[in-house]
Amino acid sequence: MPKITINCKEVEVxxxxxxxxxxxxxxxxxxxxxxxxxxxxGIENKPAxxxxxxxxxxxxxxxxxxxxxxxxxxxxxxxxxxxxxQARRTAVQLLLSDHPQDCLKCxxxxxxxxxxxxxxxxxxxxxxxxxxxxxxxxxSAAIIRDPNKCVMCRRCETMCNEFQTVGVLSAVNRGFDAxxxxxxxxxxxxxxxxxxxxxxAVCPTGALVERxxxxxxxxxxxxxxxxxxxxTAPAVRVAIGEEFGYEPGTIxxxxxxxxxxxxxxxxxxxxxxxxxxxxxxxxxxxxxxLENGGYLPMLTSCCPxxxxxxxHQFPELLEMPSSAxxxxxxxxAVAKTYYAQKAGIDPKDIVVVxxxxxxxxxxxxxxxxxxxxxxxxxxxxxxxxxxxxxxxxSGINFHNLPEEEYDNPLGESTGAADIFGRTGGVAEAALxxxxxxxxxxxxxxxEFEAVRGYEGVRIAEVDIKGTTIRVGIAHGLGNVxxxxxxxxxxxxxxxxxxxxxxxxxxxxxxxxPYHHGDFSIIKKRTEAINRIDKSKPIRKSHExxxxxxxxxxxxGKPLSxxxxxxxxxxxxxxxxx
Amino acid sequence: xxxxxxxxxxxxxxxxxxxxxxxxxxxxxxxYLIHVLHKAxxxxxxxxxxxxxxxxxxxxxxxxxxxxxxxxxxxxxxKPKGKYPxxxxxxxxxxxxxxxxxxxxxxxxxxxxxxxxTGDGLFSIHAVRCVGACGLAPVVMIGDEVHGRLTTKDVKxxxxxxxxxxK
Numbered sequence: 183m184p185k186i187t188i189n190c191k192e193v194e195v196x197x198x199x200x201x202x203x204x205x206x207x208x209x210x211x212x213x214x215x216x217x218x219x220x221x222x223x224g225i226e227n228k229p230a231x232x233x234x235x236x237x238x239x240x241x242x243x244x245x246x247x248x249x250x251x252x253x254x255x256x257x258x259x260x261x262x263x264x265x266x267x268q269a270r271r272t273a274v275q276l277l278l279s280d281h282p283q284d285c286l287k288c289x290x291x292x293x294x295x296x297x298x299x300x301x302x303x304x305x306x307x308x309x310x311x312x313x314x315x316x317x318x319x320x321x322s323a324a325i326i327r328d329p330n331k332c333v334m335c336r337r338c339e340t341m342c343n344e345f346q347t348v349g350v351l352s353a354v355n356r357g358f359d360a361x362x363x364x365x366x367x368x369x370x371x372x373x374x375x376x377x378x379x380x381x382x383a384v385c386p387t388g389a390l391v392e393r394x395x396x397x398x399x400x401x402x403x404x405x406x407x408x409x410x411x412x413x414t415a416p417a418v419r420v421a422i423g424e425e426f427g428y429e430p431g432t433i434x435x436x437x438x439x440x441x442x443x444x445x446x447x448x449x450x451x452x453x454x455x456x457x458x459x460x461x462x463x464x465x466x467x468x469x470x471x472l473e474n475g476g477y478l479p480m481l482t483s484c485c486p487x488x489x490x491x492x493x494h495q496f497p498e499l500l501e502m503p504s505s506a507x508x509x510x511x512x513x514x515a516v517a518k519t520y521y522a523q524k525a526g527i528d529p530k531d532i533v534v535v536x537x538x539x540x541x542x543x544x545x546x547x548x549x550x551x552x553x554x555x556x557x558x559x560x561x562x563x564x565x566x567x568x569x570x571x572x573x574x575x576s577g578i579n580f581h582n583l584p585e586e587e588y589d590n591p592l593g594e595s596t597g598a599a600d601i602f603g604r605t606g607g608v609a610e611a612a613l614x615x616x617x618x619x620x621x622x623x624x625x626x627x628x629e630f631e632a633v634r635g636y637e638g639v640r641i642a643e644v645d646i647k648g649t650t651i652r653v654g655i656a657h658g659l660g661n662v663x664x665x666x667x668x669x670x671x672x673x674x675x676x677x678x679x680x681x682x683x684x685x686x687x688x689x690x691x692x693x694x695p696y697h698h699g700d701f702s703i704i705k706k707r708t709e710a711i712n713r714i715d716k717s718k719p720i721r722k723s724h725e726x727x728x729x730x731x732x733x734x735x736x737x738g739k740p741l742s743x744x745x746x747x748x749x750x751x752x753x754x755x756x757x758x759x
Numbered sequence: 760x761x762x763x764x765x766x767x768x769x770x771x772x773x774x775x776x777x778x779x780x781x782x783x784x785x786x787x788x789x790x791y792l793i794h795v796l797h798k799a800x801x802x803x804x805x806x807x808x809x810x811x812x813x814x815x816x817x818x819x820x821x822x823x824x825x826x827x828x829x830x831x832x833x834x835x836x837x838k839p840k841g842k843y844p845x846x847x848x849x850x851x852x853x854x855x856x857x858x859x860x861x862x863x864x865x866x867x868x869x870x871x872x873x874x875x876x877t878g879d880g881l882f883s884i885h886a887v888r889c890v891g892a893c894g895l896a897p898v899v900m901i902g903d904e905v906h907g908r909l910t911t912k913d914v915k916x917x918x919x920x921x922x923x924x925x926k
Contacts, residue, residue, distance in 0.1 A: 349821025354830040365823040366808050373823075759812070759822045 186257040195253055202235060202248040205261060212237060212261050213270060213299055215277075215386060216335035217249040222636055222701040223658060223685045227340040232333065233273040234299065238263040245269050271303045277333050279310035280358075281387075288331075288388040293696055295386035296333060317361060322370045324377040324393055324544040329361045331389040338362060338381035338390055346683065347660040348491065350375045350759075362389075365759050374494040374759040376659065378487035378683040379541030379692015384699070392541050392693060395562040396572055402533045402561075403446045410533045411449040411521070412442050413513045413592070416457065417539040417603035417688035418566045420710035424695040424703070425570035426580040431706030433714060436585025441573050442537075443586060451517070452588050453536065454595030456509030457602040457611070459516070459732070460484060461723035463506040463749050465615040466740035468678060472620070472651075477501050479654065479669065479676045482608045484508040486546035487683035489753065491659050496666055497755040502679075505750040509602060510536050510543055511552050513592065514559030515748040520736045521592055529557055536563045539603070539691030542683070554748050565693025594728035597628075597715035604708040605657040605687035606633040606640070609680035613644055613653070614722045621647040628721045636686065636705070639665050641676065654679040657687055764803070768810055771799045775817045788818045792828060796835055805839045833887065841876045841883035843921050846900040850889030857910070858897035862886060864914040865899075881925060882918070 183194045188205055195204045205212050216232040219225070230250035237248045240258035245266055248259075260266065278300065285291055317329035334353065339362060342351045350373045354363045364373045382390045402408045423432035442450045468480050481503040483489055492499060507515070513536075518529040536543060540563075546552065547560035564572070573580055588594070598614050601607030610630045617625045632642035633653055638661035644651045654669075654676040656662035662681045668674040684690045689707035690697070697703045720726060737745050775795055780788050795818065799810050806829050815822040829835045847853075847862040862873075865884050869877055876883040892898045895907025901921060906913070 343821065343824075349823055352821075352823035352827035354827050356831050365821070366811075366826050758816065 184253050184255040184257070186253050186255075186259065188259045189261055197253070199253045200249060201237060201239075201246065201251045201253060201257070201259055204253050205237075205248060205259070210261060212248045213302060214249060215274075215295060215299060215333065216337065218335075218337045218340070218384060218699050220685065220699060220701050222705070223345065223638065225340060225345050227335070227337050229336050232277070232335060234270050236266050236269040236273070237261050238266045267303070271305060274299050274303055274305060275308045275310050278305070278308055279312060280315055281333070282314075282330050289326075289391045289394070290331075290388035294388060295698070313358065315358070315361065320364070320369050321393060322375075322377070322545070323548045324541040325370055325375075325379065325382060326391050326393050327364075327370065328389055328391075329363065331387045332361050333387055333389070334360060334362065335386055336362065337384040337386065341380040341384055345658055345660050345685070346376070346378060346380060346491075347663050348374060348376055348378070351381065374490075374757070376487040376490045376494075376683060377542040377545040377692075378659070380684060381692075382541060383684075383690075383692045383694070383696065392565055392568070393544060394568055394571075395544070395564050396568055398562050399535055399564060399572070402535075407531060408533050409448050409525075409527050409531050410446075410535060411451055411517055411592075412447040412535045412537060413451045413453040413456065413510065413517075414438060414442070414537045415453045415510070415539055415543075415603065415688060416600045416711060416714075417691060417694065417707065418537050418569070420603070420689065420707045420714070421539065421566050421694045422570060423580075425567070426573075429706075430703040431710040433710050434580075435714070436587070437580060437583040439588055440583040440586040441569075441578055441580060444578050444583070445572060445576060447535070449589045449592075450586075451513070451592035452595050452599075453509050453513055453538075454599035454602070455592045455726075455728065456511075456513030456516075457484075457599035458595055458723035458726045458729045459512045459749065460506055460509045460602075460608075461598060461611050461615050462729060462733070462740045463512075463745060464504045465612050465619060465723075467504050467506060468612060468616055469619055470741070472677065479679050480504050482612075482678075482680045483751075484602065484608055485542070485682050485688075486540070486549075487542035488659065488662065488681045490542070490545070490756070491662075491683065493753055493756040494758060495663065497758070499666065500753045500755065503753060505746075505752065507552075507749055507751045508543075508546065509599075510538065510563075511546065511559055511751070512749050514547070514552070515554050516732065516736075517592060518555035518557055518559060519748060520732055523736075524591070529555060532557075533562070534560045536560055537566065537569050538563050539566050539688045539694045540684075541565065541692040543693075551751055566691075567693060567695060570695070591728045591731065594726060595718075596723050596726045597718035597721035598723045599726075600711055600714045600718065603688045604711050605682050606630075606635070606655050606680065607687065607711070608682075609633050609642075609653050609655055609678060611723060612678070612680075613651075615724045616651075617644075617646055618722065618724070620649075623647070625722070633680075641674065651678065652676040656680070657682045658685055659683050764807075767803045768813060770802050771795075771810055772813060772817065774798050774802070775814070780818070785819055789820050789824075792818055792820060792825065793832075796825075796829065800835060805836045807837065836874075838874065839876060839880075839883075840885075842881050842925070843902045844883045844885060846885050846887045846890070848888070848890045848892075848896070848898045848900070849886045850893065850896075852889070852893035853897040856896045858899075860911050861897055861899060861909055861914060864911040865918075868914055868918055881922070 215234040218227040230247040235248040236245040238260040320327040419435040423434040483503040522529040544563040598611035640655045686704040690704040
């Protein structure tokens with residue numbers, strides 16, 4: 183192992199380390215901007231293009247970027263010489279010289295890494311000024327691109343092309359005109375973008391942000407004629423606390439419900455109810471396909487980013503996914519039918535708002551076929567971050583909120599629904615129900631350890647009374663691409679595949695509080711979800727009393743005609759790009 | 760889409776097929792990208808979106824990747840060029856010997872801007888960096904032909920020559 187000296191301190195570090203790794207290993211710090219490393223999912227972005235991490239290396243004429251300089255025996259590094267600090271400052275000043283200075287009005291204000299760097303490097307003036315890039319904004323239902331704020335760090339490209347293999351974003355043009363743009367400079371909506379939002383999750387500036395629906399939500403909350411119901415996804419309750427200073431992994435379900443009540447929502451319901459409903463339909467479909475020689479493997483269909491990916495990239499496999507809608511959309515469809523009937527409210531006056539960890543959910547709610555109640559089933563989708571913004575702007579003190587409970591009937595849920603928020607959870611929830619339905623016996627241990635974990639692709643074997651069920655699990659669209667290609671080539675055989683587009687599942691969604699490259703936050707949210715599951719008295723979807731009731735009173739049985747109409751959907755071939 | 764254009768797309772496809780890349784790994788396929796783009800531009804004269812999609816699919820790369828390469832290199836064009844593209848060299852040697860004025864003169868005589876094509880489709884004007892014929896500076900390439908040691912007075916004559924050639 184090479185011995186190097188960092189700021190007069192001698193250290194021995196592994197050969198494959200960069201100077202940045204070495205500095206970090208002794209608890210040191212060098213600012214970075216373009217650099218991003220998500221070790222747990224095998225992603226590293228180091229184009230060394232921003233020149234912010236420059237350090238001085240003895241005997242070398244030029245400063246070196248710490249992120250891309252390998253260590254070697256006898257290297258003497260100085261991380262904060264006057265010259266290095268000045269170089270960093272110049273790099274940031276040059277970036278700022280072609281960056282709109284509208285920080286106070288920017289949606290990323292307070293979360294922007296460029297802004298933080300400018301503050302950290304004590305930049306109070308800028309000697310550089312000249313031509314500014316001029317690009318049009320691109321507004322889709324889920325994501326807003328403002329290329330004028332792009333600093334060419336290319337993190338979004340790494341997520342889109344390497345991790346997700348969606349391949350929509352690319353650096354185009356050269357020199358001063360260089361910028362990251364979608365295929366053929368088309369609006370995102372016309373491309374193969376899945377709206378997974380992982381580009382937004384890693385963008386250091388305001389170049390990629392979610393499309394906000396806060397104003398529309400405030401409008402309906404203020405409208406006395408509207409009955410506004412809200413649903414919260416399982417991954418939101420284990421992340422929203424971070425926005426208010428709580429440790430990652432804090433469970434804030436009760437405060438979340440209380441906050442929504444204070445904001446003025448008429449009923450606080452739970453997407454978990456939709457998740458339990460999804461399991462009823464999906465497990466029935468799986469049982470039917472398995473027993474009647476139907477199309478296998480069956481793919482899960484809860485993740486709208488994944489669904490769109492499949493439609494673009496594997497149009498020949500559109501029979502594979504379950505026809506069951508996602509929990510969000512099932513919830514919307516029953517809120518405007520079953521609940522409307524029960525509560526005696528005209529569905530045209532009901533507004534369904536979703537709080538989601540996800541940007542693709544905004545897109546999903548706007549899909550044309552998602553209107554089986556006769557109205558748009560889900561009206562507005564806001565992210566965990568947007569809800570935190572609403573809570574802040576209304577002056578609610580999150581810390582002082584009491585712990586409150588969801589309303590009924592669409593607020594009751596089981597532990598199986600909670601784990602929908604993490605990778606492996608949908609498969610596990612489906613297995614809990616499918617096992618009992620197929621064997622007719624009670625399942626002892628409901629925790630299927632085999633499907634848990636963070637491996638990109640996992641194949642688990644589960645014994646269901648002598649029949650071995652092989653379950654494939656993938657998170658990250660690049661991983662599912664590998665799995666599907668193996669299946670197509672006959673290298674792997676499985677009965678069921680669970681797919682979540684985001685790293686770690688919905689807990690790592692594009693609408694969650696920014697993790698700024700720290701994957702351990704996502705792991706803590708996952709553990710919190712497992713704790714919630716464990717604490718629930720009922721942990722199997724088909725045992726949810728409210729679910730039993732909706733089938734008795736309204737739907738009949740899973741896969742009934744009414745279920746098919748309200749809870750199932752179809753998929754469409756889209757252009758490969 | 761015109762029948763003519765369609766048959767050119769077919770030619771591009773056939774060309775890629777002739778490279779026998781079927782079954783090769785992704786990296787090998789992608790390594791042919793620039794080569795294929797050259798060939799496609801030679802066949803069609805430019806690189807419309809449709810042909811970029813065909814190339815992407817055939818070489819198993821994302822269309823955004825193809826688009827990134829096409830926009831990076833000055834040589835590739837997404838707009839149809841004239842039958843006789845006029846490439847005025849603005850490299851250092853040519854520039855100091857007056858190629859800037861020659862470029863202006865071409866624009867004036869043809870009534871078009873840089874990267875535009877005349878209404879009859881005959882000429883388009885492009886500024887290029889060094890073409891490697893500094894000894895002949897200032898240099899203009901029209902199609903494949905090199906014209907050196909030019910002055911602004913030669914511009915009119917050159918345009919006339921090519922107009923006549925086309926008759």
